[in-house]
Amino acid sequence: MIQNEGLERIQKMLREQGYITEPSIVMSVFLAMQLRKPLLIEGPAGVGKTEIAKVMATALQTDLIRLQCYEGLDATHALYEWNYQQQLLHLKMAEDTGRTLEEKERDIFSEKFLLKRPLLQAITHDKPPVLLIDEIDRADEEFESFLLEVLSDWQISIPEIGTVRATHIPQVIVTSNRVRELSEALRRRCLYLWIEYPDFEKELSIVRSKVPGIDDRLGEQICLFMQEVRKMRLEKTPGIAETLDWAMALSALHISHLDKELVESTLGIILKDWQDIRHTQDSLSELFEKVGAISKLDSL
Amino acid sequence: MELIQRQTSLSANIVAFCRFLRQKGYTIGPQEEADALRALEELAPFGSPESLQLCLKAILARTLPQQMLFDGLYTQYWRELEKAVNAKVKEGAPEKKPTGRQQQQQPRVQSIKTWLQGSQAEETEEMAAYSTHEAIGRKDFSSFREDNLWEATRLIHRIARSLALRQSRRRKRSSRPIQLDLRRTLRLNMRRGGEIMDLAYYEPAENKQQIVLLCDVSKSMDLYSRFLIQFVYAFQKAYRRIETFVFSTSLYRVTSQLRQRDFSIALNELADAVPGWSGGTKIGESLHEFCASYAGKLLNNRTVVIIMSDGWDTGNTELLSESMRIIQSRSAKVIWLNPLAGSSGYEPNTLGLQAAMPHIDIFAPAHNVESLRELYRYLR
Numbered sequence: 001m002i003q004n005e006g007l008e009r010i011q012k013m014l015r016e017q018g019y020i021t022e023p024s025i026v027m028s029v030f031l032a033m034q035l036r037k038p039l040l041i042e043g044p045a046g047v048g049k050t051e052i053a054k055v056m057a058t059a060l061q062t063d064l065i066r067l068q069c070y071e072g073l074d075a076t077h078a079l080y081e082w083n084y085q086q087q088l089l090h091l092k093m094a095e096d097t098g099r100t101l102e103e104k105e106r107d108i109f110s111e112k113f114l115l116k117r118p119l120l121q122a123i124t125h126d127k128p129p130v131l132l133i134d135e136i137d138r139a140d141e142e143f144e145s146f147l148l149e150v151l152s153d154w155q156i157s158i159p160e161i162g163t164v165r166a167t168h169i170p171q172v173i174v175t176s177n178r179v180r181e182l183s184e185a186l187r188r189r190c191l192y193l194w195i196e197y198p199d200f201e202k203e204l205s206i207v208r209s210k211v212p213g214i215d216d217r218l219g220e221q222i223c224l225f226m227q228e229v230r231k232m233r234l235e236k237t238p239g240i241a242e243t244l245d246w247a248m249a250l251s252a253l254h255i256s257h258l259d260k261e262l263v264e265s266t267l268g269i270i271l272k273d274w275q276d277i278r279h280t281q282d283s284l285s286e287l288f289e290k291v292g293a294i295s296k297l298d299s300l
Numbered sequence: 301m302e303l304i305q306r307q308t309s310l311s312a313n314i315v316a317f318c319r320f321l322r323q324k325g326y327t328i329g330p331q332e333e334a335d336a337l338r339a340l341e342e343l344a345p346f347g348s349p350e351s352l353q354l355c356l357k358a359i360l361a362r363t364l365p366q367q368m369l370f371d372g373l374y375t376q377y378w379r380e381l382e383k384a385v386n387a388k389v390k391e392g393a394p395e396k397k398p399t400g401r402q403q404q405q406q407p408r409v410q411s412i413k414t415w416l417q418g419s420q421a422e423e424t425e426e427m428a429a430y431s432t433h434e435a436i437g438r439k440d441f442s443s444f445r446e447d448n449l450w451e452a453t454r455l456i457h458r459i460a461r462s463l464a465l466r467q468s469r470r471r472k473r474s475s476r477p478i479q480l481d482l483r484r485t486l487r488l489n490m491r492r493g494g495e496i497m498d499l500a501y502y503e504p505a506e507n508k509q510q511i512v513l514l515c516d517v518s519k520s521m522d523l524y525s526r527f528l529i530q531f532v533y534a535f536q537k538a539y540r541r542i543e544t545f546v547f548s549t550s551l552y553r554v555t556s557q558l559r560q561r562d563f564s565i566a567l568n569e570l571a572d573a574v575p576g577w578s579g580g581t582k583i584g585e586s587l588h589e590f591c592a593s594y595a596g597k598l599l600n601n602r603t604v605v606i607i608m609s610d611g612w613d614t615g616n617t618e619l620l621s622e623s624m625r626i627i628q629s630r631s632a633k634v635i636w637l638n639p640l641a642g643s644s645g646y647e648p649n650t651l652g653l654q655a656a657m658p659h660i661d662i663f664a665p666a667h668n669v670e671s672l673r674e675l676y677r678y679l680r
Contacts, residue, residue: 004343004351027354034342035335042364072504076479084480088496178364180458184327187362194367275562 006030013059019051020198020206028193029056038151038172040187043195045177046239053132053173063129065170067118069139075146079156081115109160119150120164128168136186137176144183151189198240200227206240207247214251221258222247224291226270229280235273242270258291260284311337313381318360320377326366335359452527453534455672460511460538474503511535511542512598512631514590516609517574518548518581521639528608528639531666533558533566535606543598546574547586549615553594582615583652587623599630608666610640613652620652624659634659637666637675 010030014021029052032039041049057064067078087108094104116124122131136144150156154166174190176182198206203223207214226243246269255262264281271277280287318333336359343355353374361367471481477499484500515532532544536558544555552574560566599605605627613620628634636656657663665671 006342007351023350024354024358027351028358031339031342031355031358035338037335074504085499088499092496188327188329188331190362191358192362192367193358194364 006034014055017055017059018209019048019055020202020209022202025052025193025195028191032173032191033171035191036169036171038174038190039193040174040176040182040190041193041195042176042178044197044237044239046237046241047195047197048240049175049195050132050134053130053175056171056173057130060130060171062127063125064132065118065122065125065129066132066134068134069136069143071138071140073139073143075143077117078119078143078147079117079150080120080158081117082109082160083113083115087113111161114158114161119147120156122170123150123154123156123166123168124164125168125170129170131170131172133172133174135177135179136174137179137182141183144186148183148185148189197230197237200224203227203240203243207243210244211247211251214247215256217257218250218255219247221291222250225258225263225287228287228290229270232280232283234271234276234279236271236276238270238272246270260288263288311340314340314356316381317356317377321360321373324369324373326360327362328360332360452669452672453530455669455676456531456534457538459672459676460535460542471502472505474501476503477501478503510598510600510603511539512594512603512605513542513544514587514605514607514609515544515546516548516581516583516607517546518612520581520610520612529567529570531608533563543594545590545594547583547590549580549582549585551586551589551593581609581613581652583609583611583613583656584616584618584620584623586615587627588619591623591626595626595630599627601630601632603631604633604635605631606635606637608637608639609652610638611650611653611656613650613655615652617651617655621655621659624656628659628661633661635662635664636660637664639665639667 007026007030010033011021011026014026014029028039028041031037039052041052043049053066054064090108090113091104094107099107118131122129133147136147139147151172154169155163157163172190174186200223203226204219207219207223211219222243226238226246230237246266249266249269250258250262263284267277267280271280314336315333318328318336322328336356339355339359340352343351353371356374357367357370361370471479473481473484478501481500481502484502485496485498488498488500489496513532513535515528517528521528532546532554536542536544536555542555543553544558546552546554554570554573557569557573558566560569624634638653664675666675
């Protein structure tokens with residue numbers, strides 16, 4: 001379907017890293033790289049948003065620098081900080097060396113005492129890295145606007161040293177779980193990609209590529225079951241990681257098909273909330289009916 | 301011939317398409333148009349029409365709803381454009397044909413043009429109606445099915461967070477080496493003649509902002525009771541530092557009942573604890589009781605008070621006015637949410653509400669999901 005050299009290259013690159021993809025993801029990654037724009041990826045937890053950045057870094061043979069956002073994240077943790085302890089120690093040791101005040105000052109405010117945090121690391125890296133800003137929606141709005149400034153100017157000013165300009169502009173991937181709405185300004189700076197839970201075929205090929213030894217029938221049943229579970233209203237809907245955990249566990253037990261008892265005893269692998277487990281257990285027969293009905297249809 | 305014409309005008313069409321999307325509420329400026337054109341250059345030669353669509357989608361759609369609507373708008377646009385182009389091509393050879401035909405064509409092209417450009421008001425309304433959640437959005441909470449509460453709950457969660465998560469600018473001492481507190485470090489080591497040995501750190505202080513929720517559960521609010529309970533429960537779940545009260549003729553503190561992990565258990569406990577469901581309303585007396593027994597302990601200048609009531613009052617309005625004055629003067633903000641405010645024929649001049657109005661900071665309807673979304677936007 002896709003007949004463009006660049007697109008094909010990206011698709012191949014993702015596939016080689018074991019990332020099962022779809023055209024919209026390939027297109028977004030391609031455009032983000034060509035236009036040198038940050039890529040904002042949204043979607044429910046566990047659909048492989050972060051994975052894209054990792055795969056890109058490996059494929060481009062460059063480093064992945066990750067900034068994990070959290071509530072109360074501030075500039076000192078994202079940009080840089082002086083290593084106070086070492087500075088104090090250095091001053092103490094330099095006490096009797098007869099160095100002048102100016103010299104001492106120059107010493108302690110040199111790069112040696114600078115703790116580079118992810119953003120500064122990313123722009124001073126010797127080779128354009130992939131910068132992953134993970135779960136930006138967890139950081140507060142002030143941080144978001146601060147980030148915008150860095151993403152547009154690609155320079156950071158450190159009062160004691162001066163302005164540090166980017167040697168290379170990193171490839172930026174921003175992910176969000178939509179805990180809060182992101183600002184319009186940030187959205188406009190980025191390309192946008194929404195990743196949904198995978199459909200049956202995609203999930204099955206992911207399972208098959210990541211758990212190579214899995215029984216064909218078991219793989220299908222697991223994926224069908226997951227599709228149905230995701231339709232339920234759960235506190236925490238399981239993602240691909242859970243499917244893979246489950247597939248790996250069952251595969252390691254050399255099981256060839258799902259049955260009710262087995263599901264009941266291993267439900268803890270895919271559901272991480274006791275209420276969810278209880279609800280699912282209650283409607284297990286119903287779920288099985290659906291899974292069974294569908295797979296029968298398939299075999300016809 | 302027609303094909304060539306269309307190919308060369310591709311970029312012009314892209315720009316026109318951007319304009320079309322802009323009318324549909326997409327935020328697209330010159331930057332986006334330029335990006336789209338650049339992307340097309342990178343992408344050429346096109347293998348498939350699908351890749352053109354994917355490419356434009358990646359660049360022009362910036363939120364989830366926009367992304368969802370994009371494909372529909374895209375096909376709509378090109379289909380209409382095709383019609384317009386075909387009409388124009390026929391129009392292009394008018395000499396041989398009687399002019400009558402041309403006149404017939406004229407209005408058609410015109411109508412497509414107006415359709416493409418649209419009237420602003422109409423378009424925005426359409427956009428709103430397109431929203432994936434809109435079916436729920438417009439629906440009044442009184443006719444609310446349980447499944448729909450899901451969306452409302454999520455929204456309440458966000459509102460509670462946006463009220464709660466204002467991180468304090470203050471700092472407090474910390475034993476963890478998070479951020480060096482220079483001032484305290486120097487002070488601390490002064491007694492050693494300036495010899496620095498101990499380091500002191502600080503971390504951002506926790507926000508002590510508190511929410512007090514006062515919820516009317518009298519007869520007139522009956523229609524909304526299911527939503528109200530959900531609202532209160534969701535709020536409590538989203539935010540720990542919250543105190544919840546319900547009132548009809550008198551006041552009940554239900555914080556501990558609601559602090560249940562399971563909603564049905566919480567409901568049962570709540571039913572046991574509050575005998576006065578669906579009774580008459582004495583807002584004044586209830587709020588007075590609040591002022592007398594709890595205000596001193598619970599209210600301070602970081603407290604947000606949220607009152608959920610329709611303001612229909614059979615009690616003492618003077619008492620209501622006085623209590624509201626006290627509450628407002630002692631808290632950071634008073635928000636009054638009215639589930640009836642959205643229904644047609646409602647006027648906010650019930651006596652109770654009139655008495656309370658001067659002491660309310662934010663008065664907002666809360667009759668459907670859309671109004672909650674509005675509130676969320678406002679609080680952000």
